[in-house]
Amino acid sequence: MSDMGEQQRRFQGFSPKAFRFLKDIRTHNDKGWFREHRADYDRYLLTPLRDLVTDLADFMLDIDLSFEVAPAVGKTISRIYRDTRFSKDKSPLRDCMWITFKRNSKDWARWSVGYFLEINATWYRYGLGFYDAAPDVMAQFRAQLDEAPETFLKAIDWFDQQDSFTLEGETYRRPKGADKPEPIRTWYNHKSFYLSCSRKNDSAIRSGQLVDDLKAGFGLTAPLYHYLLDTLARVRPPK
Numbered sequence: 001m002s003d004m005g006e007q008q009r010r011f012q013g014f015s016p017k018a019f020r021f022l023k024d025i026r027t028h029n030d031k032g033w034f035r036e037h038r039a040d041y042d043r044y045l046l047t048p049l050r051d052l053v054t055d056l057a058d059f060m061l062d063i064d065l066s067f068e069v070a071p072a073v074g075k076t077i078s079r080i081y082r083d084t085r086f087s088k089d090k091s092p093l094r095d096c097m098w099i100t101f102k103r104n105s106k107d108w109a110r111w112s113v114g115y116f117l118e119i120n121a122t123w124y125r126y127g128l129g130f131y132d133a134a135p136d137v138m139a140q141f142r143a144q145l146d147e148a149p150e151t152f153l154k155a156i157d158w159f160d161q162q163d164s165f166t167l168e169g170e171t172y173r174r175p176k177g178a179d180k181p182e183p184i185r186t187w188y189n190h191k192s193f194y195l196s197c198s199r200k201n202d203s204a205i206r207s208g209q210l211v212d213d214l215k216a217g218f219g220l221t222a223p224l225y226h227y228l229l230d231t232l233a234r235v236r237p238p239k
Helices: 016-025 031-036 038-063 135-147 149-155 184-188 209-220 222-235
Strands: 096-101 114-120 123-129 166-168 194-200
Touching: 016 038, 016 114, 031 038, 038 096, 038 209, 123 209, 135 149, 135 184, 135 222, 149 184, 149 222, 209 222
Parallel strands: none
Antiparallel strands: 096 114, 114 123, 123 194, 166 194
16 A cells, blocks of 8 residues: 555644644643633644544555554543542542554553653654553463563564664563563563654654654564564453
């Protein structure tokens, strides 16, 4: 499938006013302020996020036909309002926004792997991985590393050849897999993990270049995504 031409691309970058809006939330974090500035949110954040999802949809479906790709809040786009029911912080608004591409799941944070882009007032990041993988998922992941390490190494044979993504996530204080060779040892010791490329807000995010950067990064990591899909299928059969 060929890339869409520039004339067909909807996403043209985030305006500096989008970052100003996110910065202003930090000092005007209340629903009344948001209602007064709802038009700015729609124009400078929600509309370009919808355009970005639309431009990426076909590419992401090439990675996984089961991805949710609807350019809508609650589907691929985060909500601006925070869930404060179980939080000491009762600030109603988020000062960041994100998009995700993942399969539909009731407990996606624990039982799903997906792609993401997060933006805030000064920086953005994108990548692939788990939000907070269930212990059973990571136990199965380590079992696969024990059984067939060469299969995993093939899925990440690109990792040491690039300098965009870093491995992130909480690790065990008492290391697991200390007897394993690298790079198996590093991945083995994670409670959960994700790959992240972090950048200061630059010319790419203010232009259509972001679409190309996300396609390049998400395509590069696709072998690991499919490996992790196999991990999830072995833990709990897909519904």
